[in-house]
Amino acid sequence: MILTNEQQALLDGAQGETMAKVVKTLVMYGEAFGAERMVPITSKYGHTVISFGIGVMKPVYALYDALLQAGAVSKQPFSADPRPLDKNIPASPLQNLVFKFMYSQQARYEGQLKALGLMNDQAFTCACYLPEAGNVPQRGEILSWAESSAVVYANSVLGARCNRNSGIIEIMGSIAGFVPEFGLLTDDGRMADWIVEIRTEKLPEAQLLGSAVGMKVLEKVPYVKGLDRWLGKELDDRACAYLKDFGAACASNGSVGLYHIENLTPEAAEQGDALIRPDAPVYIVDDAELERVRSGYPCIWKDMDAKPKLCFVGCPHMTLQQLQDWTVRVEEGLKAAGNRKVCIPTVFTAAPGVIQAFQKTEYARRLEATGVILSDICPLMYMNNPLSKKMPVITSSNKLRTYTSARFYTEDEILSKITKEGR
């Protein structure tokens, strides 16, 4: 890799041993992917995936202490993934005891984040790219982010450029102010390797389609045809919410960092089929294929007929429009079933900024009346508690399904369960 004089000086220790190790780490990272140079980060804000102060992560805290002691802090403010705890989420006394043990380092870690350059006390969400969360990169900007669902959204829907960086590496990029140029930062790396043809009878469930595509293409770039038939050709609130959930499932069920949607996402709308590599294989998705993928999901509940004790909607965090739409759907579902409150304890999760905006609307009071709990936590962090793992928890999130014991249902099924069936 060819470094500038300033970068070489950093590597040689001009700003101390710790900064030299940061740059060496970034150089080795780039060299593993054939990067020939570093490029400056051009976004206003960074984003880190590590937001949780789990006791066992002592090596991470030690590393961050070393960075801080050496004065190696982020050159840009950054947001972080959601906090792990909220006392409003139902939990037994024993579960709460385990949470206290598990996240014993939360205050210490948040102190480290603040010292490293956290945007503000409310900057905790996986959906940092939503306008209410305040970290919206512009098209073409170079990012040093981690959080698979945020990276794939920033690349695909916003047209920014970011690799699927790991936690810690993303902070090191923000500290150095530059990242190695490879993969999704290059024009060639953004070409589509796969064509996905949608031949379903209706708009496929975003979280199911994303799962199918992620499992098929793994880390490759898919170009999806036929989705604009239902989503239209404008990136409106509905389309963006759909793509947020689709991308999160692609990224967690596979490792997709960028997708193109024909006639919709910015690069596909501009370049069309020219974005597709010659001889790209075709993956046809019809209703039977989605059912095949879904039927392959393992479920590790001991009692498959157990009555659900909790329901999570909002992984990744919901948009303002999704909160409003779900409020109406829950109200209508309860009315049709002759119920006043949800039959299963249900939590909707969203960014603090989105919740603040939602609280200013008439929908907030209406959602509260249904019994649904609104929270800004990470459902995954809740499910990491081994006592939560034993609970029958249901979700419409394919990401939550992938990482935890939560059982997946489509949005319509979730709605029916929480408003009518209770099981």
Add this chain to the structure above:
Amino acid sequence: MRKTFKGRVITPGAAQAEALVSHSGLNTLASYQMALMFGDKQVKCGDQNNPDLYKKPMLGKALCLPETIGSTTGGMVLYTACAMGKQPACMLFSKPIDSLAASGAILAANWTDAKMPVVDCLGEDFLNYVKDGMTITVSEDGTVTAE
């Protein structure tokens, strides 16, 4: 039968260990989170979506896999495993390494004392040939022998 493969060195080192093979992508977070969080001494794989590895001990094994997948905490998780001495003996990738596994390996090499050689680009033949329990020997130059 003994068979030799040549790959690319990501982080150097020599190792000899028993093979543990995943034919699908290793989800690092899902595989390691419970074992690390609750001090499982054998570091059993917690990823229910990976039938090759689920509930099998990963500590000290020669982990043979196509790539890693899933959450971008993956590199941090691998770094933490290495810093705690809970890492595999080596990681051997049939495909070119992915960004999360590379991050974890490079963070471990630069910021911990752990020794975990990582070799990629070993090819599909490697993953087709290697089986659980085989003895794997990794050399500094990226030569991998399975027998």
